Amino acid sequence: MKKVEVVAGLIVKSGMVLCVQRGVNKYLYISHKWEFPGGKLEEGEDHRTALTREIKEELHVGVNVRDHMLTVEHQYPDFALTMHAYRCELVDESLPVTLTEHVALRWHKPTELSFAELEWAAADVPIVALLQGGRL
Numbered sequence: 001m002k003k004v005e006v007v008a009g010l011i012v013k014s015g016m017v018l019c020v021q022r023g024v025n026k027y028l029y030i031s032h033k034w035e036f037p038g039g040k041l042e043e044g045e046d047h048r049t050a051l052t053r054e055i056k057e058e059l060h061v062g063v064n065v066r067d068h069m070l071t072v073e074h075q076y077p078d079f080a081l082t083m084h085a086y087r088c089e090l091v092d093e094s095l096p097v098t099l100t101e102h103v104a105l106r107w108h109k110p111t112e113l114s115f116a117e118l119e120w121a122a123a124d125v126p127i128v129a130l131l132q133g134g135r136l
Contacts, residue, residue: 002079007051008038008127009063009088010136016107017131019118020058023103027078033121036085037102047084055088060098062091070130074123085127087136110136 011018018037025031039054041047048065055063066087074081099105106118110131120128 003082004040004079005082006038006040006084007047007054008036008083008085008124009051009055009065010036010069010085010110010127010131011055011063011088011090012136013090013093013107015109017110017113017136018097019106019108019113020099020102021104021118022121023101027076029076030121032103032119033124034118035121035124036127038083038085047086051086051088058099058101060100061095063088064091069135070127072123072126076122081123083123083127110134 019034020037021034022030022032037055037058038051039058041050051065052063055061066089069085069087072083072085074083097105111134113128113131115128
């Protein structure tokens with residue numbers, strides 16, 4: 001079984017956290033699901049470097065990577081995922097977030113993230129639960 005290690009950014013702006021929606025994916029179980037932005041580590045990268053790079057590539061904004069919040073181990077049908085989630089702040093809040101790989105974005109109060117309103121990727125569910133509990 002393929003193993004994938006990724007980082008995710010819990011990007012905070014004015015007390016809100018950024019949520020992004022995937023587009024169509026070859027794995028139907030993650031197509032159109034909501035997640036926290038980030039991506040795969042490249043060889044030799046540490047978590048913070050990978051997250052900074054991924055956010056720049058996917059959203060065209062810079063972030064300051066802060067605290068490690070949670071590491072999630074999740075088994076999808078086709079691969080095993082290890083996701084390291086970090087609290088992040090925008091370097092320049094006046095710059096717009098530009099989607100390059102996602103189809104939608106929303107800013108939500110962390111304690112008001114909803115499973116009813118947003119259909120989350122399964123690996124992101126533990127992070128949503130942590131944020132709903134007020135930990136950010």
